[in-house]
Amino acid sequence: MKTRLLILTGLMLGASLTSLHAQSGKWQNLFNGKDLTGWKQLNGKAKYEVVNGEIVGTTVRDTPNSFLTTEKNYGDFIFEVELLVDNSMNSGIQFRSESKPDQNNGRVHGYQMEVDPSDRAYSGGIYDEARRGWLYPMDINPKGKTAFKKGTWNKYRIECIGNSIRTWVNGVPTANLVDDMTPSGFIALQVHAIGKNDEPGKQIRWRNIRIQTEGLKPTKADNIYVVNTIPNNLSASEKANGYNLLWDGKTTNGWRGAYKKGFPEKGWEIKDGVLSVVKSNGAESTNGGDIVTDKQYGAFVLKFDFKLTEGANSGIKYFVTLTEGNKGSAIGPEYQILDDVRHPDAKLGKNGNRTLGSLYDLITSKKIPNSQRKIGEWNKGVVIVYPDNKIEYYLNGFKILEYVRGSAEFNALVADSKYKNWKDFGMAPKGHILIQDHGDNVSFRSIKLKEL
Numbered sequence: 001m002k003t004r005l006l007i008l009t010g011l012m013l014g015a016s017l018t019s020l021h022a023q024s025g026k027w028q029n030l031f032n033g034k035d036l037t038g039w040k041q042l043n044g045k046a047k048y049e050v051v052n053g054e055i056v057g058t059t060v061r062d063t064p065n066s067f068l069t070t071e072k073n074y075g076d077f078i079f080e081v082e083l084l085v086d087n088s089m090n091s092g093i094q095f096r097s098e099s100k101p102d103q104n105n106g107r108v109h110g111y112q113m114e115v116d117p118s119d120r121a122y123s124g125g126i127y128d129e130a131r132r133g134w135l136y137p138m139d140i141n142p143k144g145k146t147a148f149k150k151g152t153w154n155k156y157r158i159e160c161i162g163n164s165i166r167t168w169v170n171g172v173p174t175a176n177l178v179d180d181m182t183p184s185g186f187i188a189l190q191v192h193a194i195g196k197n198d199e200p201g202k203q204i205r206w207r208n209i210r211i212q213t214e215g216l217k218p219t220k221a222d223n224i225y226v227v228n229t230i231p232n233n234l235s236a237s238e239k240a241n242g243y244n245l246l247w248d249g250k251t252t253n254g255w256r257g258a259y260k261k262g263f264p265e266k267g268w269e270i271k272d273g274v275l276s277v278v279k280s281n282g283a284e285s286t287n288g289g290d291i292v293t294d295k296q297y298g299a300f301v302l303k304f305d306f307k308l309t310e311g312a313n314s315g316i317k318y319f320v321t322l323t324e325g326n327k328g329s330a331i332g333p334e335y336q337i338l339d340d341v342r343h344p345d346a347k348l349g350k351n352g353n354r355t356l357g358s359l360y361d362l363i364t365s366k367k368i369p370n371s372q373r374k375i376g377e378w379n380k381g382v383v384i385v386y387p388d389n390k391i392e393y394y395l396n397g398f399k400i401l402e403y404v405r406g407s408a409e410f411n412a413l414v415a416d417s418k419y420k421n422w423k424d425f426g427m428a429p430k431g432h433i434l435i436q437d438h439g440d441n442v443s444f445r446s447i448k449l450k451e452l
Helices: 002-020 142-146 236-240 408-415
Strands: 039-043 047-051 054-058 066-070 077-085 091-098 109-115 126-129 133-136 154-161 164-169 172-178 186-191 203-212 255-257 268-271 274-277 291-293 300-308 313-320 334-338 379-385 390-395 398-404 432-435 442-451
Touching: 047 186, 054 066, 054 186, 066 091, 077 091, 091 126, 091 154, 109 154, 133 172, 142 172, 186 203, 300 313, 300 334, 313 379, 334 379, 398 408
Parallel strands: none
Antiparallel strands: 039 066, 047 054, 054 203, 066 186, 077 154, 077 203, 091 109, 091 186, 109 126, 126 133, 154 164, 164 172, 255 291, 268 274, 274 442, 291 432, 300 379, 300 442, 313 334, 313 432, 379 390, 390 398
């Protein structure tokens, strides 16, 4: 009886996965199970061999990241592989990747689906190897972080169709990226470099490596977070998940000056799909002034790209009611946008609670390595306000802060801040979203909102 139940469960699981992933194309095996025909090794000297019908990668000391790459390049495709990795090593699957003699001495670069058995649990995320760093860290998909299983075989799936790049681990959606930097490249199996004090000889195994390149049909839409790097673009997944452009990338529609009937006549510039504060005197709301949405919002997900210039200061505020009178910048909880190195505000407040990504003057954001881009590069910010008043901040996909408005902890912080004299600070059921004019040149684009 137990055997029959196990068989039935397996059949049901297989049917479920088949319905999840549309299978219209013909699979091609990329590994013949006997030797490494069709593959070549680049960069590091890790050991790759075929054992019992599997490709086995073994770590070697004093060598950089190693890549076993396909000899062919692939553009649009659906790729699947099963892998078993030592719990104490890191790896990944490169795709749409390149190696050019005139670029960093031929170092492999491009998209990578992460293999991460550590407690960080970033397996299934997308890293841009030797180029931009993390594009889809798994903080923004908590459910996906649970898909990878340690000490056993895991099934990886990558779908690249046009600008849409999606990944799954064991049938669970892990990343959804829209990006157009590299339309084609090789696929590679990575053995990560190890530290000087790490013991060599740890292994990762791959089997059942296959690909579809024709008759591709994308898997049905899921509701995980989408990272879209194409400016002012709403992907099909974002539209299906209820996102709208809060700024259309061209006009002032939907926005007006704080305490004003229309959009400011000076102090703001719209050019080439970018909304910018025009540099003035570095003071709050003394030139064009803050701008706010015409509509008010309660629970929502707000996504926005921002770019700082040297020494610049700005911020995104929410639950802004405009009821306090026209006295400088309007009041509301703020996602701080700041050049921490050069602007003096970074050293004010308490314990860094006025630095980039902080809940301004209340809670200091986590300073995660590689989460911040260089001045002059675009960053991705996210504010999530849940219906239960839990609020989360993200910076370039990394979770940097969370709090619950109205909680005893929040109220205590407010009572010890510059907002202590504002009654019910941040507690309005709905409010405008505000972009701050602090007299410095700061740019914004891809401003999107989904109401929860």
